[in-house]
Amino acid sequence: MIFLPLFLALCCFLGSPLAQATDTLSANQTLQDGQTLVSSGQVYEFGFFSPNNSGAKYLGIWYNNKQPLRVTWVANRNSPITNLSAELALSSQGSVSLQNGSTKYWSVTPVGAVNEPFLRLLDSGNLVLSDASASDGSGDYLWQSFDNITDTLLPEMKLGWNLRTGLKRNMTSWASDVDPSSGQYTFSLEPPDAPQLILWKGSQKHYRWGPWNGERFSGSNELRANAVFDPMFISSPEEVSYTYKMVDNSTLSRFLVTPDGAIQYLAWANNQWTNLVTLQRDYCDTYGTCGPYGTCYDSSDTNCRCLKGFRKNDSSPLDWAGGCSRIWGLSCGNGDGFVKYTGLKLPDNSRLAGNKSSSLEECETQCLKNCSCMAFTRVDVHGNGGDCLLWSGDLVDMKNYPSGGDVLYIRMARAEIDAIARAKRRRRIITAVSISVSTVCGMLILALIGRYAHRRRKERQRAEYLVPRDSGDGGPEEDLELPLLDIVAVADATNNFSFQNKVGRGGFGEVYKGVLPTGQDIAVKRLSLTSGQGLKEFKNEVILIAKLQHRNLVKLLGCCIHGDERMLIYEYLPNKSLDHHLFDPSRRKLLTWKTRFSIIMGIARGLLYLHEDSRLRIIHRDLKPSNILLDSEMNPKISDFGIAKTFTVENAGEMTNRIVGTYGYMSPEYAMKGHFSVKSDVFSFGVLLLEIVSGHKNWGFYHPDHDLNLIGHAWKLWTEKNALGLIDVLIGEEFPLKEVMRCIQVGLLCVQQRPEDRPTMSSVALMLGSETSDVPQPKEPGFSAESFAVSTDSSSSVKILNFSNDITITAPASR
Numbered sequence: 001m002i003f004l005p006l007f008l009a010l011c012c013f014l015g016s017p018l019a020q021a022t023d024t025l026s027a028n029q030t031l032q033d034g035q036t037l038v039s040s041g042q043v044y045e046f047g048f049f050s051p052n053n054s055g056a057k058y059l060g061i062w063y064n065n066k067q068p069l070r071v072t073w074v075a076n077r078n079s080p081i082t083n084l085s086a087e088l089a090l091s092s093q094g095s096v097s098l099q100n101g102s103t104k105y106w107s108v109t110p111v112g113a114v115n116e117p118f119l120r121l122l123d124s125g126n127l128v129l130s131d132a133s134a135s136d137g138s139g140d141y142l143w144q145s146f147d148n149i150t151d152t153l154l155p156e157m158k159l160g161w162n163l164r165t166g167l168k169r170n171m172t173s174w175a176s177d178v179d180p181s182s183g184q185y186t187f188s189l190e191p192p193d194a195p196q197l198i199l200w201k202g203s204q205k206h207y208r209w210g211p212w213n214g215e216r217f218s219g220s221n222e223l224r225a226n227a228v229f230d231p232m233f234i235s236s237p238e239e240v241s242y243t244y245k246m247v248d249n250s251t252l253s254r255f256l257v258t259p260d261g262a263i264q265y266l267a268w269a270n271n272q273w274t275n276l277v278t279l280q281r282d283y284c285d286t287y288g289t290c291g292p293y294g295t296c297y298d299s300s301d302t303n304c305r306c307l308k309g310f311r312k313n314d315s316s317p318l319d320w321a322g323g324c325s326r327i328w329g330l331s332c333g334n335g336d337g338f339v340k341y342t343g344l345k346l347p348d349n350s351r352l353a354g355n356k357s358s359s360l361e362e363c364e365t366q367c368l369k370n371c372s373c374m375a376f377t378r379v380d381v382h383g384n385g386g387d388c389l390l391w392s393g394d395l396v397d398m399k400n401y402p403s404g405g406d407v408l409y410i411r412m413a414r415a416e417i418d419a420i421a422r423a424k425r426r427r428r429i430i431t432a433v434s435i436s437v438s439t440v441c442g443m444l445i446l447a448l449i450g451r452y453a454h455r456r457r458k459e460r461q462r463a464e465y466l467v468p469r470d471s472g473d474g475g476p477e478e479d480l481e482l483p484l485l486d487i488v489a490v491a492d493a494t495n496n497f498s499f500q501n502k503v504g505r506g507g508f509g510e511v512y513k514g515v516l517p518t519g520q521d522i523a524v525k526r527l528s529l530t531s532g533q534g535l536k537e538f539k540n541e542v543i544l545i546a547k548l549q550h551r552n553l554v555k556l557l558g559c560c561i562h563g564d565e566r567m568l569i570y571e572y573l574p575n576k577s578l579d580h581h582l583f584d585p586s587r588r589k590l591l592t593w594k595t596r597f598s599i600i601m602g603i604a605r606g607l608l609y610l611h612e613d614s615r616l617r618i619i620h621r622d623l624k625p626s627n628i629l630l631d632s633e634m635n636p637k638i639s640d641f642g643i644a645k646t647f648t649v650e651n652a653g654e655m656t657n658r659i660v661g662t663y664g665y666m667s668p669e670y671a672m673k674g675h676f677s678v679k680s681d682v683f684s685f686g687v688l689l690l691e692i693v694s695g696h697k698n699w700g701f702y703h704p705d706h707d708l709n710l711i712g713h714a715w716k717l718w719t720e721k722n723a724l725g726l727i728d729v730l731i732g733e734e735f736p737l738k739e740v741m742r743c744i745q746v747g748l749l750c751v752q753q754r755p756e757d758r759p760t761m762s763s764v765a766l767m768l769g770s771e772t773s774d775v776p777q778p779k780e781p782g783f784s785a786e787s788f789a790v791s792t793d794s795s796s797s798v799k800i801l802n803f804s805n806d807i808t809i810t811a812p813a814s815r
């Protein structure tokens with residue numbers, strides 16, 4: 001325990017006479033060291049505390065009867081009371097002061113005449129100064145602690161601007177866990193016209209999210225409504241602020257800047273604080289990581305790239321401080337135009353164009369006529385239909401954000417715009433030729449480039465005629481740079497596909513480890529000529545994986561075509577696949593619960609991304625341990641998208657298709673009828689989860705007492721209230737019982753018979769990730785006995801269902 005609340009020890013535990021706690025301090029009363037106010041619902045307590053029993057005393061608010069003490073507000077954070085004791089007094093004129101004799105630590109003096117002042121601690125955690133004689137009583141407070149945030153934002157507390165009074169509220173971290181004085185991190189919402197959330201470290205911007213685009217702060221997926229809390233952005237003539245409320249307002253929660261600068265949402269559940277969300281996700285979130293005109297990619301290592309039309313400034317590959325500079329210099333007034341970029345976290349330093357609610361054309365005109373304007377976009381900042389944001393100077397702090405990124409129009413030289421058009425014409429010819437040459441991968445790439453160039457041509461027209469039609473012509477596309485590797489290079493890298501380099505068999509082929517001349521380790525998947533993976537699957541996999549960016553998905557580095565042979569080149573993951581660890585007793589022993597849980601969470605996140613966050617929306621269809629690869633830190637990465645299917649939102653329901661997948665992981669509706677949906681992936685995930693917990697395979701599970709498979713066994717134990725019997729005996733160390741039980745319960749929910757009963761991956765992730773969420777009782781699972789194996793024959797009859805019915809992303813190639 002870090003804090004020793006002086007008063008708690010006296011009052012609440014020893015039952016001193018002060019037990020008849022009050023929530024109000026009236027005029028001429030004082031609050032002394034040892035006395036407290038307790039809010040009427042016993043939620044918060046206000047009084048003196050001494051962090052870590054240090055001797056320095058502070059006046060503050062904390063959660064009543066919750067250990068350890070968590071302070072939500074401090075009055076005198078930068079003026080500790082030392083060597084003396086002080087008292088808080090409320091004068092009959094309504095001024096509040098914390099002092100001893102002439103030494104004043106803190107005070108509030110209301111403006112204007114006050115008749116019957118009182119200070120009250122509310123159940124929201126707000127300490128308010130009011131005038132009982134004022135007509136409505138509850139209306140305007142003379143002062144409230146909610147206007148003076150320290151490091152914690154409670155529900156209903158507002159970060160940002162009261163435009164009427166000019167008050168600006170921001171959060172400043174404690175100096176350390178035991179020192180409430182102002183630390184080096186401040187979290188603020190600014191400026192009011194194009195609001196962004198900024199975490200300052202001293203006077204430096206450290207992290208930034210925004211501007212607000214009508215739905216979210218650009219580049220932050222975390223601050224969206226979810227099952228636990230509901231974040232809100234308020235924009236009105238009176239105020240511009242960020243606040244949140246709890247979905248269930250009986251849940252205690254706090255939003256906090258920690259002394260080391262993490263921004264976190266915490267909730268109180270099961271007698272402890274659980275971290276629900278940390279805003280900073282990765283390296284890319286650090287402010288300006290990639291320099292001007294650089295964009296950061298949320299993937300493992302090489303994170304920075306230049307925007308198309310720019311090249312890297314510094315010669316050292318690791319140094320991105322100089323960012324990127326234009327290939328073609330601008331010449332304002334001589335045909336400069338704009339090129340559309342999509343899937344971005346918008347850069348810093350935007351400003352709102354004078355006219356509220358302007359069209360994209362008006363916005364473009366405004367930007368074009370000012371030579372210092374480098375970019376524009378139109379987003380709905382203030383909820384009035386659409387605002388024009390303009391940028392001048394270098395564009396910094398962008399991030400590639402394929403899921404939910406924004407559109408930005410950047411000023412480019414005429415030469416660049418013309419070059420895009422020329423390249424487009426050239427590529428169109430090459431594309432035609434290359435189809436006959438049958439270099440599949442090359443064709444794909446060219447087709448994609450062609451599509452890209454086609455879009456660019458549209459943009460060129462836009463730039464020429466200055467008549468953009470609308471802000472969202474079709475889905476976002478990005479610059480797909482998938483290198484086509486030469487067979488000689490790949491053969492060299494893998495020692496001529498030597499036996500020693502073979503590291504396993506993935507779906508449809510053998511996998512070799514290799515080293516590129518650059519020293520980078522790669523995994524080469526050599527698709528066997530006889531494999532079931534046809535051209536379509538190959539195309540699918542190449543395009544899909546190349547477009548997906550998530551730390552729990554394996555990264556595709558390139559591909560290679562040689563005659564009939566096709567190869568995919570991936571990042572190499574040293575720890576092989578999950579089955580390699582899970583189904584080998586000696587290695588399984590090394591999988592601690594912590595590792596297993598983090599693998600489960602990683603898979604859940606990766607799958608959630610595929611289902612809901614990636615802009616393609618993908619059903620994996622063959623989720624199993626051998627398709628989960630592990631990096632050097634045992635982080636899981638989902639691989640093998642050969643049979644994945646994209647689905648659009650309209651088609652998000654069930655689809656029927658030929659059955660590909662692996663028995664034991666297939667949902668009943670898929671294995672029997674070929675119906676697949678995201679819920680069939682959820683089923684596979686459930687099986688995987690139960691396998692990870694138990695260390696046993698579902699398919700081929702053997703138990704001396706019954707003929708059930710692992711799912712059936714788990715369900716039997718669950719109904720017998722003996723679910724713990726499922727846990728792998730080889731998990732030697734101690735493990736958190738609740739977490740394990742929650743996992744099993746979620747696993748059983750995922751394998752329920754009816755797809756509509758199964759949770760979505762977002763609720764799975766939420767149930768696994770937070771102890772606060774309710775986990776429903778599972779119903780009987782599907783496929784709890786192996787007897788269905790008889791029906792597997794049916795798969796052969798549906799195998800040749802027409803692929804052209806698919807909603808796949810082969811579409812771009814044919815456009």
Ligand SMILES: *[C@@H]1O[C@H](CO)[C@@H](O)[C@H](O)[C@H]1NC(C)=O
Binds near residue numbers: 027028092
């Ligand atoms: C507070 O004290 C002042 C001066 O002693 C007195 O005039 C006033 O009536 C008192 N107010 C209350 C509410 O007791």
Ligand SMILES: *[C@@H]1O[C@H](CO)[C@@H](O)[C@H](O)[C@H]1NC(C)=O
Binds near residue numbers: 002052177178
């Ligand atoms: C808090 O106090 C304990 C014991 O008094 C001490 O060991 C610990 O180092 C202190 N923590 C800090 C951060 O000062």
Ligand SMILES: *[C@@H]1O[C@H](CO)[C@@H](O)[C@H](O)[C@H]1NC(C)=O
Binds near residue numbers: 082
């Ligand atoms: C508090 O007392 C200690 C020793 O009694 C002394 O060293 C210190 O300077 C005093 N601090 C203040 C702020 O008076």
Ligand SMILES: *[C@@H]1O[C@H](CO)[C@@H](O)[C@H](O)[C@H]1NC(C)=O
Binds near residue numbers: 083084085086087099
């Ligand atoms: C001021 O501090 C001294 C020393 O701790 C204490 O005896 C006295 O009661 C304090 N006075 C007030 C008004 O708190």
Ligand SMILES: *[C@@H]1O[C@H](CO)[C@@H](O)[C@H](O)[C@H]1NC(C)=O
Binds near residue numbers: 075107108148149150
């Ligand atoms: C508000 O907070 C600031 C620092 O966070 C502090 O300096 C100031 O005194 C506070 N004002 C009031 C009235 O509490």
Ligand SMILES: *[C@@H]1O[C@H](CO)[C@@H](O)[C@H](O)[C@H]1NC(C)=O
Binds near residue numbers: 169186200
């Ligand atoms: C935070 O708010 C305080 C008080 O309004 C202000 O003095 C300070 O400049 C603000 N800090 C930042 C980084 O906005």
Ligand SMILES: *[C@@H]1O[C@H](CO)[C@@H](O)[C@H](O)[C@H]1NC(C)=O
Binds near residue numbers: 249
């Ligand atoms: C929850 O919100 C409702 C509606 O605002 C309110 O009536 C109720 O008192 C709140 N409950 C708690 C525990 O704050």
Ligand SMILES: *[C@@H]1O[C@H](CO)[C@@H](O)[C@H](O)[C@H]1NC(C)=O
Binds near residue numbers: 323325
């Ligand atoms: C990029 O390089 C050019 C030329 O070397 C230089 O003028 C420019 O300032 C550099 N830009 C940045 C942001 O460092």
Ligand SMILES: *[C@@H]1O[C@H](CO)[C@@H](O)[C@H](O)[C@H]1NC(C)=O
Binds near residue numbers: 355366
């Ligand atoms: C603002 O909009 C009005 C009407 O749409 C237009 O007449 C005016 O020129 C615009 N002002 C600017 C600065 O674009």
Ligand SMILES: *[C@@H]1O[C@H](CO)[C@@H](O)[C@H](O)[C@H]1NC(C)=O
Binds near residue numbers: 371373
């Ligand atoms: C052009 O943009 C700059 C930078 O924002 C601004 O200071 C300037 O006033 C603008 N000029 C005109 C004519 O709008």
